[in-house]
Amino acid sequence: MLYANCMKTVDNEDAIFIVETIVDSGMPYASKKQMSHQDPEMKAIETIVNARANEKAILDAAESDMPPLSVIEPQIVKKLGNLYRAENGGTVVAGYLLAKRLYELDYEKGPAKLMPEGSVARTAATFRKKPGY
Numbered sequence: 217m218l219y220a221n222c223m224k225t226v227d228n229e230d231a232i233f234i235v236e237t238i239v240d241s242g243m244p245y246a247s248k249k250q251m252s253h254q255d256p257e258m259k260a261i262e263t264i265v266n267a268r269a270n271e272k273a274i275l276d277a278a279e280s281d282m283p284p285l286s287v288i289e290p291q292i293v294k295k296l297g298n299l300y301r302a303e304n305g306g307t308v309v310a311g312y313l314l315a316k317r318l319y320e321l322d323y324e325k326g327p328a329k330l331m332p333e334g335s336v337a338r339t340a341a342t343f344r345k346k347p348g349y
Contacts, residue, residue, distance in 0.1 A: 328342070
């Protein structure tokens with residue numbers, strides 16, 4: 217339950233830390249119907265989020281007050297098809313991984329906004345550079 221709650225809470229870096237600690241423990245932590253760190257789908261989303269080629273688009277979206285998910289979700293959908301969906305936590309995973317990446321780059325979470333028409337995720341977080349960075 218703690219893992220699931222923290223995956224949904226990209227409001228702060230503490231939730232990211234808790235998820236990483238749970239995963240690193242090696243103990244079981246997610247229900248079979250939800251996407252989790254050991255799943256190949258999560259690894260695929262992580263590869264897309266962390267791809268050097270996608271960094272500029274992600275940062276440009278953040279600077280434009282758009283959800284960064286809006287610029288990379290099409291790649292996720294192309295790679296995973298119907299394996300990327302809200303019902304299995306795929307949209308939550310994508311948001312979590314983006315938040316983790318942006319926290320590493322000294323961004324903080326802003327308000328959620330609607331995703332573009334036709335997106336799998338309905339809303340996604342915006343991010344802004346932390347003051348002083």
